[in-house]
Amino acid sequence: MNFSFTEEQEYFRKILKEFAKDELLPQYTKWDREGITPKHLWRKLGQLGVNGLRIPAEYGGSSADCLTTGIAAEEIGRGDFNLTYAVMLNALIGEIITKHANENIRAEWLPKIASGEAIIGIAITEPSAGTDAGGIQTTAKRSGDTYVLNGEKSGISVATAADAFIIFAKTNPQLGNRGISAFIVSKDTPGLECTSYEDMGNVSIGRGSLYLQDVEIHADHLIGQENEGFAQVMNGFDLSRLLIGLQCAGAAFQSLDETIEHVKIRKSFGKPLAVYQGVSFPIVTHYTQLEMVKWQAYRGLWLRDHGQKHSKESASVKWLGPKYSQEAIHECLLLNGHYAYTKEMPLEQRLRDVIGLEIGDGTAQANQMVIAKDIIGRDFRSY
Numbered sequence: 001m002n003f004s005f006t007e008e009q010e011y012f013r014k015i016l017k018e019f020a021k022d023e024l025l026p027q028y029t030k031w032d033r034e035g036i037t038p039k040h041l042w043r044k045l046g047q048l049g050v051n052g053l054r055i056p057a058e059y060g061g062s063s064a065d066c067l068t069t070g071i072a073a074e075e076i077g078r079g080d081f082n083l084t085y086a087v088m089l090n091a092l093i094g095e096i097i098t099k100h101a102n103e104n105i106r107a108e109w110l111p112k113i114a115s116g117e118a119i120i121g122i123a124i125t126e127p128s129a130g131t132d133a134g135g136i137q138t139t140a141k142r143s144g145d146t147y148v149l150n151g152e153k154s155g156i157s158v159a160t161a162a163d164a165f166i167i168f169a170k171t172n173p174q175l176g177n178r179g180i181s182a183f184i185v186s187k188d189t190p191g192l193e194c195t196s197y198e199d200m201g202n203v204s205i206g207r208g209s210l211y212l213q214d215v216e217i218h219a220d221h222l223i224g225q226e227n228e229g230f231a232q233v234m235n236g237f238d239l240s241r242l243l244i245g246l247q248c249a250g251a252a253f254q255s256l257d258e259t260i261e262h263v264k265i266r267k268s269f270g271k272p273l274a275v276y277q278g279v280s281f282p283i284v285t286h287y288t289q290l291e292m293v294k295w296q297a298y299r300g301l302w303l304r305d306h307g308q309k310h311s312k313e314s315a316s317v318k319w320l321g322p323k324y325s326q327e328a329i330h331e332c333l334l335l336n337g338h339y340a341y342t343k344e345m346p347l348e349q350r351l352r353d354v355i356g357l358e359i360g361d362g363t364a365q366a367n368q369m370v371i372a373k374d375i376i377g378r379d380f381r382s383y
């Protein structure tokens with residue numbers, strides 16, 4: 001076993017840690033207050049090589065491994081949780097396009113994703129199908145050289161900021177899960193309308209709905225084989241779930257670091273808060289839980305890099321990462337006292353932001369289903 005990162009990975013971590021501390025953290029709450037997506041920072045991440053980690057060099061990326069992508073998720077999470085969507089979405093979408101799309105799509109979109117010039121969202125969820133993603137009702141009907149898409153997508157990250165979306169639709173409703181395909185659809189395609197939500201957190205991500213009315217796209221916008229898109233593309237979620245665990249852990253570790261500094265200085269009854277076990281033990285509990293989830297995440301990424309099965313590891317990280325992180329941030333908020341309840345400090349926003357990813361990309365139960373299927377067996381899942 002070897003738990004160490006390479007020198008190159010440690011250097012990348014150092015660069016991103018400094019960038020997060022100096023350039024992201026001071027402005028983290030600004031984008032939430034102003035309700036805007038800081039696209040210039042997505043481009044900055046492009047310059048730092050973060051957007052193209054899972055994109056081949058010939059398309060402007062670096063073909064870095066998944067472990068390195070995990071480092072980016074963790075470190076950016078320390079500075080601005082919402083910018084970690086750039087790490088996660090670009091890794092997920094970069095992989096999907098690289099592995100499954102045709103050359104025209106790769107050449108058109110991958111360089112723009114890597115540079116941060118384009119933002120692409122992924123649209124699966126619908127008003128009547130979330131956890132049961134196979135139950136989507138959006139359809140894509142083939143008509144000569146085109147597909148015509150109709151339906152509604154809900155809860156989609158970057159709905160108001162994206163330049164294009166990977167949209168899942170049924171090409172053969174009789175086949176259930178196996179009748180679903182994925183398409184890339186540019187935001188300004190006639191018939192596609194994007195609206196925004198007023199969310200509790202992740203405000204600068206601009207989550208919203210997509211309405212598709214007779215959206216006509218050329219047949220070569222299909223990603224992967226017709227009716228096989230779901231299985232091919234779902235594999236990407238084993239990556240995004242590991243990254244999400246690290247995004248959340250990064251935000252929580254940063255909160256713990258800030259809180260440790262606070263409890264060393266702040267006094268009650270003549271002594272620093274840190275000397276009271278009622279203060280230090282909760283910090284230790286959250287630190288321990290976060291360390292465990294962090295290393296399970298890196299283990300999952302290592303397994304993915306080595307072509308080994310990692311769905312249940314990924315599901316365990318997606319289930320416990322956001323949960324342990326929001327619990328840690330909540331505790332940090334309490335240990336900082338009443339000031340942390342104001343918008344002067346970032347803790348209340350981190351709490352709101354991290355809770356979003358207890359739902360996004362699959363709830364705790366959805367991930368527990370994946371683990372149950374693996375360790376107990378498929379037959380007992382739908383008994």
Ligand SMILES: Cc1cc2nc3c(=O)[nH]c(=O)nc-3n(C[C@H](O)[C@H](O)[C@H](O)COP(=O)(O)OP(=O)(O)OC[C@H]3O[C@@H](n4cnc5c(N)ncnc54)[C@H](O)[C@@H]3O)c2cc1C
Binds near residue numbers: 158202
């Ligand atoms: C911040 C955020 C970002 C998101 N980004 C995207 C995005 O970019 N693209 C996208 O397509 N979607 C996105 N989503 C949507 C997200 O993937 C769905 O909300 C999620 O899959 C849950 O679906 P649902 O909301 O319809 O809840 P439901 O499926 O209705 O579930 C409601 C509750 O019931 C539980 N439940 C459901 N079925 C079972 C069962 N069989 N056993 C036990 N419990 C069950 C769930 O765990 C949940 O607690 C995002 C959501 C959020 C909050």
